Amino acid sequence: MQVFARLAELESFTKVAEAMQTGRPHVTRTIQDLEASLGVRLFQRTTRKVKLTAQGARFYERVKEILANIAETTTMFDRNGSALRGRLRIDIPTAFSQHRFMESLRRFTEAFPEIELALGVTDRRVDLVAEGIDCVVRIGDLPDSSMVARKIGTVIMVTCASPVYLRACGAPKTLHDLMDHRCVSFLSGQSNRPLPWHFSVDGEDHPYTPHGGITVNESNAYVQCGVAGFGIVQAPGIAVETFLANGELVEVLSSHRPQPRLVSVLYPSRTHLAPQVEAFVGWLKEHFPVLHPDWFIAPSPSIAG
Structure with missing residues (x-):
């Protein structure tokens, strides 16, 4: 069957x-x-x-x-995890393949030791049914699909650049100043087009199309372009927090930091959900730190704010 x-x-x-x-x-x-x-x-x-x-x-x-x-x-006698078993194939965005998230994921495997976890890390659009993936975690707006989507939290977006770049080109003081700067664009795996940046101005969202630099389609490479001085980047806080902490990146335009972006988990069907998938979705909902300060970059000293 x-x-x-x-x-x-x-x-x-x-x-x-x-x-x-x-x-x-x-x-x-x-x-x-x-x-x-x-x-x-x-x-x-x-x-x-x-x-x-x-x-x-x-x-x-x-x-x-x-x-x-x-x-x-097969799991009717114990729903706390010890009896849950089976293979669970998940996919997360590359931005989440950082120490903090991986450490949190390890705690899931400790809570459910009989679940065999298969982890995929990609920024592209995946076909869950065709590729045999049980669920995916994604950041931002979701395309229309037949998948079930559940919000599990939010991540902040930080606009930043390397000190080398800022010493050479200066720091933008206003959003208009971005026109005179090189920006690193991120090519969306969903639409195959560069993602717009977003800024908050008087509580309203202002999209901005970055220009004048390199375009990258992988999150870690995207952040490394910022560290290397290619130009300004806008990335999830979880992906740049280490570089902000050690000074390899410096936040700019912090007063226009955009609203946090939605993080969702998607899976094919709400009915007859496999127990191990249900356990993972529930665990994400409970443990993904929506308001945990460690997941949010506190306003850091910036060259221009």
Whole structure:
């Protein structure tokens, strides 16, 4: 039933074999045996696609319920984590691959020692179903999709540059001054376009399109461009807090610091959520420090504020 459900979702024998870490012949044989035992054809097969038949679609709805009931039954005696087991594949933005978040993630594995965690780190848009990912954490506005999104907190955005750059080019005093500065742009993995910066002016949001510098599509490389003196960057506080603390980056335009950006966890379906996914989503909601001061950069001494 698990193989059948994955094939119904991925519509590819090869993708199912990769997702379940088995051979394609095993997947094919499993489906053939299932169809033979039921006496019905569950899939229409072509050279390019595998689609559910009408009988297969009806069977899939029942299978989802059965698999969910099995998962719930195997953890019915202990919901505090000790009985929760299974593989959990998650994906986080590169900006979160810092010591503070990873240390917090380690505490999740200690609370749920029987859950096998598979961690992906990427800034691109991922297809949860096709890639076999249980849930993703993302920063900022979310594209319209069929995914379930739950807010788990916020992160601040900090505009900063290296002391080397600021000594050579000066610091912007106003937002208008940014026109005379080199800026590092971040290429969005969602839209494949540079992300606009945001500033707060009298409580209102003012977007700004950075220009005049290098464009980067990976968060850590983006921050390193700022440290290396390519120009001004605007990044999540968690990604730059270490560099602000040791003086490799200096905040600018702190009086126009934008409103914190939303952090959400996304997963495919609200119904029949696997217990280990439910545990992780609940843990994120409880432990992600929405107002914890360590996650927010206190206004640091800046060359221009």
